[in-house]
Amino acid sequence: MPAPRKPAEPSRVYQHFKAIFGDPSKRGLDARRRRAAGQDPDSVPYGKGREPTGLGDVMGALTAELGWTEPLARSELFVDWPSVVGDELAKHSTPVTIEDGALVIRCDSTAWATQLRLMRGTVTTTIAQRYPAAGVESIRVSGPDAPTWKRGLRSVQGRGPRDTYG
Template sequence: MTVGSDAASSVPETVATYLRLRGLAPTARVARRRRRRMDDENQPFTAGRDPKGVADVLTDLTRDAGWDAQLAREDVVRTWNEVAGAETARHTRPVGFVDGILTVQADSTAWARQLQLMRSQILTEIIRRFPEAGVENVRFIGPDVPSWKWGPRAVPGRGPRDTYG
């Protein structure tokens, strides 16, 4: 009797079994397991096995998950005091970020107008500190007041006020 799985040798089945049980002729499954064990990256004392700090692990995690841009935008809001300056930050606050436009609300229309004149300096500072945030423009608005306008498109004219009779 010969073993059909051994392509190169015609060894009797009893001898093949004996060699396989003694570990002299590994089966395909054992060979795969040994190869996997040898290629395993979890072997001690190999290259790339140095311990990493928590900051490095979190940086890798956020980069792999694609959170870098969102976290950078959050950092812009969190450090608004440093980006805009203490006096300016006292009278303003970031309120939104849509399509690369950071919206900042001011205490008064005068502050909003003054900040529109300083837009290039503030935008340059944001891009310098947080390039991955994706801020392309800064929009300054005045205090929150009720408006008849709803949505980004509106029909020109006086609106519903002209129907009061």
């Protein structure tokens, strides 16, 4: 039977430091955190917080964690616009954007813009109830974009744009 071999020098140095300073896996900040936390909750098969979670709850938590709640609520408002204002008014109006808490709506004509301005309170209340995360505080209604006939360097300013297209 051969004589036992003497360990290599790096191994002897490691064993010596381990004897003097202790096991490195039991020292340091991470080791203290593991000891303070007790047992790892993932290692307990029926531990607290291990019950199954519904997909809707998981997606809701994910959207809240990533900060997607407001953009998703805004896009849902834009998609559901006919249910907010009604089918007839939705055919003649389009939500454009939300700027500083104000929903900007573009209408086909000034008549439809006036109709929407008269319904502003009802529409704002409906949006606040159905889509509170959208952040809509007020509504700004604009009519159609009128073309300009001002051309050239020496054009004279007229009476302003008129509603000739709606």
